[in-house]
Amino acid sequence: NAGVMQNPRHLVRRRGQEARLRCSPMKGHSHVYWYRQLPEEGLKFMVYLQKENIIDESGMPKERFSAEFPKEGPSILRIQQVVRGDSAAYFCASSPPGLAGSYEQYFGPGTRLTVT
Amino acid sequence: KNQVEQSPQSLIILEGKNCTLQCNYTVSPFSNLRWYKQDTGRGPVSLTIMTFSENTKSNGRYTATLDADTKQSSLHITASQLSDSASYICVVTLNSGNTPLVFGKGTRLSVIA
Numbered sequence: 001n002a003g004v005m006q007n008p009r010h011l012v013r014r015r016g017q018e019a020r021l022r023c024s025p026m027k028g029h030s031h032v033y034w035y036r037q038l039p040e041e042g043l044k045f046m047v048y049l050q051k052e053n054i055i056d057e058s059g060m061p062k063e064r065f066s067a068e069f070p071k072e073g074p075s076i077l078r079i080q081q082v083v084r085g086d087s088a089a090y091f092c093a094s095s096p097p098g099l100a101g102s103y104e105q106y107f108g109p110g111t112r113l114t115v116t
Numbered sequence: 117k118n119q120v121e122q123s124p125q126s127l128i129i130l131e132g133k134n135c136t137l138q139c140n141y142t143v144s145p146f147s148n149l150r151w152y153k154q155d156t157g158r159g160p161v162s163l164t165i166m167t168f169s170e171n172t173k174s175n176g177r178y179t180a181t182l183d184a185d186t187k188q189s190s191l192h193i194t195a196s197q198l199s200d201s202a203s204y205i206c207v208v209t210l211n212s213g214n215t216p217l218v219f220g221k222g223t224r225l226s227v228i229a
Binding site: 035042043045091105106107110 | 158161205218219220221
């Protein structure tokens with residue numbers, strides 16, 4: 001059973017470009033979470049999704065950021081018109097269906113976004 | 117405000133020695149507390165998860181304790197190995213159907229020969 005997969009592992013974008021980060025959850029997991037980790041900082045929750053639904057996006061900036069988890073395919077975190085402050089590691093985690101807070105979250109290896 | 121504070125920020129110990137990492141939280145309502153290990157450049161990996169009623173939980177050389185009254189947790193590492201060098205992150209879950217988890221900034225542990 002493959003773990004949580006994220007791609008790309010490293011992404012370089014110029015200011016103003018778009019960044020698309022992909023996350024494939026573990027087999028059988030229907031809950032996906034996105035986190036951001038700035039250098040020397042702890043992980044910060046961004047958004048929690050189930051298939052075709054955004055459950056909690058309270059940690060995601062209102063502008064330029066969006067996330068989706070379609071019925072088929074990976075979850076996508078999209079950042080439009082990137083700025084230098086978006087440079088960070090973005091982690092995806094997944095958990096099985098059920099009460100989200102009760103289950104273990106399994107993390108992917110992360111995507112390191114660098115904005116030049 | 118829901119917060120998780122960890123100490124020390126960083127720690128250097130000799131291989132074979134024991135160490136204890138601390139976590140204080142103000143998260144309410146509380147559901148569970150988790151300790152994760154994060155190697156450099158990797159995603160966090162779960163070590164332990166404890167609910168409100170659990171006081172201690174072990175995973176090999178890692179032992180976590182929880183005092184829900186004082187809102188404190190510790191992670192004790194016994195007979196440290198070079199491979200224990202990593203960040204150790206304390207994470208508290210709100211008692212609600214939707215997360216989020218509240219993360220501490222982590223303790224950066226370096227084990228040297």
